[in-house]
Amino acid sequence: MTIRFSIYRYNPENDRRPYMQSYELQNDCGAVMLLDALLLIKQQDDSLSFRRSCREGVCGSDAVNINGRNGLACITPLKDLKQPVEVRPLPGRPVIRDLVVDLSQFYAQYRAVKPWLINNDPVPEIERLQSPAERDSLDGLYECILCACCSTSCPSFWWNPDRFLGPAALLQAWRFLADSRDQATGERLDDLEDPYRLFRCHTIMNCVEVCPKELNPTRAISQIKEMLVRRSL
Amino acid sequence: MNIPRRRFDCLVIGAGGAGLRTALQLAQGEAHVAVVSKVFPTRSHTVAAQGGINAALGNVLPDDWHWHMYDTVKGSDYLGDQDAIEYMCRAAARVIIELEHYGVPFTRLDSGRIYQRPFGGQSQNFGGDQAARTCPAADRTGHAMLHTLYQQNLRAKTYFFDEFFAIDLLMDDQGYAVGALVLELETGEPLVIEARTILLATGGNGRMYRTTSNALINTGDGMAMALRAGIPLQDMEFYQIHPTGIAGLGALISEGVRGEGGYLINGEGERFMERYAPHAKDLASRDVVSRSIVTEVREGRGCGPKKDYVLLKLDHLGTDIIKKRLPGIRELAMRFAHVDPVERPIPVYPTAHYVMGGIPTDRFGRVVVPVAHGPEEAVPGLYAVGECACVSVHGANRLGGNSLLDLVVFGRAAGNHMLGYLEENRYHRLVPEKAIDKAMTHLTRWDRKGDGESVDDVRETLRKTMEDYCGVFRTQEVLDEGIKRVVELDQRLQHATLRDHSKIFNTARIEALELENLMDVSMATVVSAAARKESRGAHSRLDYPKRDDKNWLKHTLFFQDGNVLDYKPVRMKPLTVDPFPPKERVY
Ligand SMILES: Cc1cc2nc3c(=O)[nH]c(=O)nc-3n(C[C@H](O)[C@H](O)[C@H](O)COP(=O)(O)OP(=O)(O)OC[C@H]3O[C@@H](n4cnc5c(N)ncnc54)[C@H](O)[C@@H]3O)c2cc1C
Ligand code: SF4
Ligand code: SF4
Ligand code: FES
Numbered sequence: 164m165t166i167r168f169s170i171y172r173y174n175p176e177n178d179r180r181p182y183m184q185s186y187e188l189q190n191d192c193g194a195v196m197l198l199d200a201l202l203l204i205k206q207q208d209d210s211l212s213f214r215r216s217c218r219e220g221v222c223g224s225d226a227v228n229i230n231g232r233n234g235l236a237c238i239t240p241l242k243d244l245k246q247p248v249e250v251r252p253l254p255g256r257p258v259i260r261d262l263v264v265d266l267s268q269f270y271a272q273y274r275a276v277k278p279w280l281i282n283n284d285p286v287p288e289i290e291r292l293q294s295p296a297e298r299d300s301l302d303g304l305y306e307c308i309l310c311a312c313c314s315t316s317c318p319s320f321w322w323n324p325d326r327f328l329g330p331a332a333l334l335q336a337w338r339f340l341a342d343s344r345d346q347a348t349g350e351r352l353d354d355l356e357d358p359y360r361l362f363r364c365h366t367i368m369n370c371v372e373v374c375p376k377e378l379n380p381t382r383a384i385s386q387i388k389e390m391l392v393r394r395s396l
Numbered sequence: 397m398n399i400p401r402r403r404f405d406c407l408v409i410g411a412g413g414a415g416l417r418t419a420l421q422l423a424q425g426e427a428h429v430a431v432v433s434k435v436f437p438t439r440s441h442t443v444a445a446q447g448g449i450n451a452a453l454g455n456v457l458p459d460d461w462h463w464h465m466y467d468t469v470k471g472s473d474y475l476g477d478q479d480a481i482e483y484m485c486r487a488a489a490r491v492i493i494e495l496e497h498y499g500v501p502f503t504r505l506d507s508g509r510i511y512q513r514p515f516g517g518q519s520q521n522f523g524g525d526q527a528a529r530t531c532p533a534a535d536r537t538g539h540a541m542l543h544t545l546y547q548q549n550l551r552a553k554t555y556f557f558d559e560f561f562a563i564d565l566l567m568d569d570q571g572y573a574v575g576a577l578v579l580e581l582e583t584g585e586p587l588v589i590e591a592r593t594i595l596l597a598t599g600g601n602g603r604m605y606r607t608t609s610n611a612l613i614n615t616g617d618g619m620a621m622a623l624r625a626g627i628p629l630q631d632m633e634f635y636q637i638h639p640t641g642i643a644g645l646g647a648l649i650s651e652g653v654r655g656e657g658g659y660l661i662n663g664e665g666e667r668f669m670e671r672y673a674p675h676a677k678d679l680a681s682r683d684v685v686s687r688s689i690v691t692e693v694r695e696g697r698g699c700g701p702k703k704d705y706v707l708l709k710l711d712h713l714g715t716d717i718i719k720k721r722l723p724g725i726r727e728l729a730m731r732f733a734h735v736d737p738v739e740r741p742i743p744v745y746p747t748a749h750y751v752m753g754g755i756p757t758d759r760f761g762r763v764v765v766p767v768a769h770g771p772e773e774a775v776p777g778l779y780a781v782g783e784c785a786c787v788s789v790h791g792a793n794r795l796g797g798n799s800l801l802d803l804v805v806f807g808r809a810a811g812n813h814m815l816g817y818l819e820e821n822r823y824h825r826l827v828p829e830k831a832i833d834k835a836m837t838h839l840t841r842w843d844r845k846g847d848g849e850s851v852d853d854v855r856e857t858l859r860k861t862m863e864d865y866c867g868v869f870r871t872q873e874v875l876d877e878g879i880k881r882v883v884e885l886d887q888r889l890q891h892a893t894l895r896d897h898s899k900i901f902n903t904a905r906i907e908a909l910e911l912e913n914l915m916d917v918s919m920a921t922v923v924s925a926a927a928r929k930e931s932r933g934a935h936s937r938l939d940y941p942k943r944d945d946k947n948w949l950k951h952t953l954f955f956q957d958g959n960v961l962d963y964k965p966v967r968m969k970p971l972t973v974d975p976f977p978p979k980e981r982v983y
Contacts, residue, residue, distance in 0.1 A: 176898050206852045209904035210896035214435075217611045219647050219728060221539060222439040238731055259582055260901040270436075279547035280499030290496040292508030301501045305533075305540060309438055344499070 164190040167247035168204065170211065174260050181258070185247065197248065198225055198237035213262035220375060223308035226253055226315075227262050233312040233373045253315040255324070269311050272328045276336040276354070281347035297343040304338035304383065306376050307331060313370035313380055319363040326359035330370035330380030333361065337383035340390065352391055361387060399577075399832065403590045404430040404555065405818055407576060409562045409618060410597030411437035413445075413538070413803035414782025416545035418595050418761075421811025423552035427818055430589060432557040432578055434613060434906070437546045441599050441611045442803070445538025446724060447515060447652030448530035449495075449804075450797035451488035455505060456512045456528040461485040463520055464529060466976060468798060471517045471681050472791025473933035473943065474978040475631070475951070477967035480759040480787045484798075484805045491804045492531055500544045501533050503721070513655045513721070517681040517795040517983070526679060530797040535650055535724040541800060560587070561906055562617065564835035565594065565625045565778070566827050573625075573778035574827045577835035581906065584899025586839060588832060592821050593777045593814045596622065596755060596763075597807070600783040601917045603910075605748035605867075606859040609641055609648035613910075618784040620913035622755045623920065624838075627765055627775065628953040628962065630786040631753035632917065633925035634934045636794055637868050639685035641747025642733045643705035649725055649744055651796040654678045656721055658710035660689065661741070662697040668706075673983040680983035683793045683934045686746040690868050693745070700743060707741035746868060752794055752934065753924070754786035756953065761785070761810025766953065766962060777821070779814060781806045788951065791966075792933020842908050848893035851908045858885050858911075858918060866922045871939045875926035882922055886915050920954040927961050928952065945978050 165187040173181035186204045194200040198218055205211050213236075214224040220238040227236055228251040230244060241248070256264035282291065314320045314329035328336070336355060339345045355361045361384065370380045408419045411433035422429040433440065452459035465485040469476055496502055496510065503511040510531045518527040533540035549556075559581040566575040566588070575590040598618025602610025619629055639660075640649040654660075659678045662668045672688040673680035680688075689706050698704050710718065715738050718726055722737075729735055729742045758764050761781050762774040782803045789802055865878025889911065896904045930944035931937045953962040968975050 174898055174900060176900055205904075206850070209850075209852075209894060210898065212901045212903045214439075216435055216439050216613045217441070217444050219444070220731070221536075221724075222435075222441075222443050222611065224435065224439045263901050266436075274550055277551075279551045280497075280544075282497075286497060288493070290493055290502070290508075290510055293504050294508055295504045295506060298501065298504045302534075305501045305543070306536060308443075308539070309436075342499070342501075 166190060166200065166241065168200065169247040169249045170204070171251040172211070172261055173258055174210070194241055196237050197229060197239040197241055197244070197250070200241055201236055201250070212260045221308060223310035226310040226312045227251065228253055233316045235310060235312070235375045238375060253311060255315050255321040266311055268324055269314055269329070269331065272332040273309065273335060275328060276332050277347070277351065278335045278339065280339065280342060280345055282344055283346055291344045293343050300341050301338060303378055304334060304341060307334055307378055308376060310375060312373045312375060316369040316373050318367055318369070319365060323359060323363055327363035328360050330384070333364070333387065334378060334380040334383045337387055340387065352394060355387060356391055399586050399588050401588045401590060402430070403824060404428050405591065406430070406593050406595070406814055407432065407589050407591035408595045408597060409576060410440070410599060410782070411556070412440035412442040412597060412599050412782060413541055413545060413800060414807050415595065415597035416542070416549055417804045417807030418597060418781055418811045419554045420545060420548050420552060421808050422814060423549065423554045425811065425815040427815060428555070430555045430557060430591070431549070432560045432562055432576070432589065434559065434561045436558050437556065438543055440542060441614055442538045442542040444611065444648070445541070445800055446535045446648065446650035447655065448513060448532035448537045448797050449492060449541070449800035450515070450529045450795070451492040451531060451801065452485070452529055453489055453492070453510060453512060453531065455509045458520060459527055459529055461488065462973065463522060463527065464488065466522045467517055467519055468789065468795055469976045470981060471793055471795040473793055473981055474945070474949065475788070475791030475932060475966055477788050478970040478975055479967050480789050482970040482973060483759045484789050484801060487805045488801055491808060495541060495544065495804065498544050498548050500540050503532050503534055513652055514679060515655045515796040516651050516679045516685070518679070526676070530652070530655065532652060535652055535722050537800065561909065562621065563839050563909065565621050566831040566835065567625055568825055568828050568831065572776045572825055574825050577832060577839070579839065581901050584902055586836065588827065590824055590827055592824055593779065593817050595761070595810060595814070596780040596784055597782045598784045600751045601914060602748050604859065604862050604914055604918050604921065606863045607641065607646040608748040609638055609646055610748070615910035615914045616784070616917035617910065617913045618780070619754055620916040622763070622780070623916050623956040626957070627755060627763060628955045629753060629917070629920045630756040630951050630953055631788060631924070632751070632920040632954055633928050633952060634752035634792045635748065635921060636682060636750040636752060636934050637686045637746045638749035639682055639689055639746050640708055640744040642728070643743040643745040645732055646747040647728055647732055648747065648749065649708060649729070649742055651682070653708060653710055653722060653725060656710070656717060657713050658708055661707050661709055662692045663699045663703055664697055668692055668697070676983035681793055682796065683936070684983055686868060687936060689746055705743045705745045708744045709741040710737050711739055711741070750794055750799060751783060752786070752788070752790040752792065754784050755780040757785045757787055759787060759806070759809060760813040761806050762813065766964065772964065777817065779810045781810045792935060842894055842905050843897060844893055845897065846893050848891045849888055851892050851894065851904070851911055854885055854889050854892055855911045855914070858882070858915065861885065862918055862922070866925055868936060870925060870935070870937050872926065875922060878922045879926055882915070882919050886919065889915055916956065919959065923959050924952045924954050924961065949978065
């Protein structure tokens with residue numbers, strides 16, 4: 164018995180257009196997660212390119228589209244997947260090669276929300292105090308691994324990648340708005356109050372469904388919207 | 397050959413905690429700094445660090461930097477340099493407060509201050525009661541730290557070369573570090589980056605072993621680059637095997653689990669650490685706990701059908717504590733070991749984790765080498781920090797929570813020293829063509845065609861060899877055989893070829909270059925281990941079971957040219973306090 168795969172291939176140096184290539188592994192090859200399988204396939208065919216690093220779901224390198232759904236190869240169990248397992252690059256981004264996509268715009272959107280703590284008070288000699296409850300409000304936000312599963316499954320992001328910030332960046336915008344230590348709320352909200360940057364989200368929830376860390380960008384987006392409404396009252 | 401060039405004041409190779417902390421210091425000091433990383437910065441291995449970072453803040457139990465220093469010296473089995481250790485422990489509180497100000501979401505106490513958990517090898521009052529010294533952000537401390545440091549670098553406008561692979565250092569004839577040859581993954585084109593000062597922060601080499609907690613990218617590149625530049629590696633025989641990896645897999649289960657109150661049991665349901673370390677029990681030093689687990693399994697008291705692992709029990713902590721303080725561990729255990737630790741214990745076995753050795757530096761992060769006559773001397777312009785460096789604060793065995801600390805303390809110190817160096821060395825030096833040619837020859841070696849052996853076969857054999865011949869328990873016979881086998885594998889690698897010769901995002905070529913690096917550091921490890929005829933810290937010899945301070949209280953230096961060894965004294969004199977003389981080490 165074998166496990167069958169169909170993998171997206173494209174190397175702009177040699178290929179005029181992308182194509183799907185079939186591979187097989189033996190059932191007893193030892194692969195548990197999809198990443199194990201991709202690594203074994205690469206031993207058969209060293210020309211297959213993909214990103215990977217931690218192999219335990221914490222670095223966000225190996226986001227790909229698996230049987231039509233975005234996910235991390237390293238934490239996707241093979242046994243749950245319909246065969247042939249179709250593996251494609253994340254949708255909607257330019258493909259550099261095979262499963263490797265160009266994420267520069269995704270990163271630019273992240274940078275655009277000023278994802279760093281802003282606090283202009285004089286620096287105390289101890290930590291800035293934060294109650295456990297205040298700290299709890301960062302749970303579900305700071306854990307984002309920037310894998311891009313969410314943004315590349317968001318229809319609004321596909322149509323307006325240059326103007327809509329996308330779920331990952333907006334989740335980080337909220338992470339700093341929600342931090343009791345941050346003092347740039349006004350400035351951050353000004354930057355977000357725009358028909359596209361924030362308001363292109365139509366609550367389609369694709370992002371929530373695919374996030375491998377079970378984070379909820381949609382909720383973060385509606386919390387930002389609420390904050391904007393409250394401010395205008 | 398006409399290779400494009402870029403020019404910066406400072407070049408930082410590596411974007412983990414060490415590289416990013418240094419880069420931030422440089423950028424804040426108005427230097428023009430470039431950071432090169434083979435992966436996007438937040439994918440660096442620091443992201444995986446779980447349990448926390450040490451400082452004697454005393455937020456939970458009384459604490460003092462001097463006690464932290466004592467524990468670190470003792471933990472190092474007296475091989476750590478006491479001046480560097482004093483420096484680190486004194487600076488700890490300050491750098492952690494600084495991290496908090498940068499935005500790290502540390503776990504909090506009701507008082508609003510940072511929560512601290514107990515970790516292995518920590519004591520109050522020089523060997524008294526257990527201390528609580530480790531500051532966590534839940535069990536995702538590395539993630540929280542790395543993202544925050546990256547964010548601060550974005551704010552400070554550090555220039556990033558993401559997905560560029562460093563091939564070799566470029567040195568001039570006077571021995572100055574003047575740049576590096578790097579390869580852009582996306583285009584497959586080489587680039588020379590010139591800089592007045594260069595930092596190596598390329599992390600560890602855990603992929604040298606088959607079972608490891610380390611990411612696939614941890615291949616010891618910077619250490620091998622140093623070797624090829626004629627710089628020795630220090631204390632490479634000391635490789636930490638962490639007691640609790642997920643059995644059969646190696647993914648790490650943080651010491652924080654035992655810090656929160658979890659403990660180990662064997663196949664007979666016995667809490668066996670009580671026998672090996674009556675006082676500290678499950679929170680004895682890592683080398684001690686790992687050897688105890690291996691001994692239990694060897695003596696037939698393992699768990700499972702093959703009796704080849706032990707169990708880490710934590711369900712008694714209660715669902716709340718586990719969900720709140722150990723959420724990442726729970727996720728890992730459920731995913732990879734198929735157990736929910738809220739209900740059942742996790743099967744664990746020791747896993748290769750951390751290299752205590754590395755590129756020799758002083759406490760300013762300067763790379764130091766012996767000179768022909770007399771003491772050592774700095775390599776002008778060259779610095780190293782983090783897991784690839786050896787300051788040496790970890791000596792023969794690192795304490796949990798001290799590595800993240802090492803990154804930020806010495807990252808900061810190196811940044812400051814580099815700024816001073818820039819003041820004194822105002823102009824770029826010429827990069828000699830022959831240095832570039834040599835590095836290019838190294839790179840283009842992989843353009844060779846033909847049906848030589850595959851890189852994968854050599855790599856997998858090397859990892860198995862290192863595990864079998866340079867593992868937890870060592871003897872002369874086994875280590876000598878290990879050297880022979882690594883030498884053979886090195887020969888085989890000379891004849892390996894790639895099938896894929898394309899340029900764009902060719903990851904096969906990167907893996908080949910990484911394997912060369914792994915081979916170089918494996919050689920350094922096994923040769924250094926075979927020579928050290930004593931047991932100290934992580935280096936445990938069945939044929940020399942005792943520590944031998946008379947002959948071996950000294951640092952090893954391995955030189956690649958001829959695989960020769962040299963030694964240098966341990967710096968026993970702290971900066972201001974009295975030295976801690978070697979004592980028998982019991983927990
Ligand atoms: C699972 C796990 C948990 C841990 N938990 C803790 C803990 O709780 N507390 C603690 O103190 N320590 C912990 N450690 C240890 C600690 O995390 C590491 O020692 C530390 O993060 C290493 O940081 P670094 O900056 O030196 O290297 P890394 O974070 O590994 O970064 C290396 C950088 O160098 C780059 N690089 C490498 N080679 C090249 C090249 N050829 N060209 C270009 N770039 C290159 C990489 O891209 C990366 O950016 C843990 C380790 C592991 C494995
Ligand atoms: S909820 Fe908003 S951000 Fe998420 S996928 Fe839908 S449109 Fe995109
Ligand atoms: S929110 Fe989730 S899916 Fe989106 S980038 Fe972060 S971790 Fe990935
Ligand atoms: S390899 Fe790091 S998330 Fe999958």
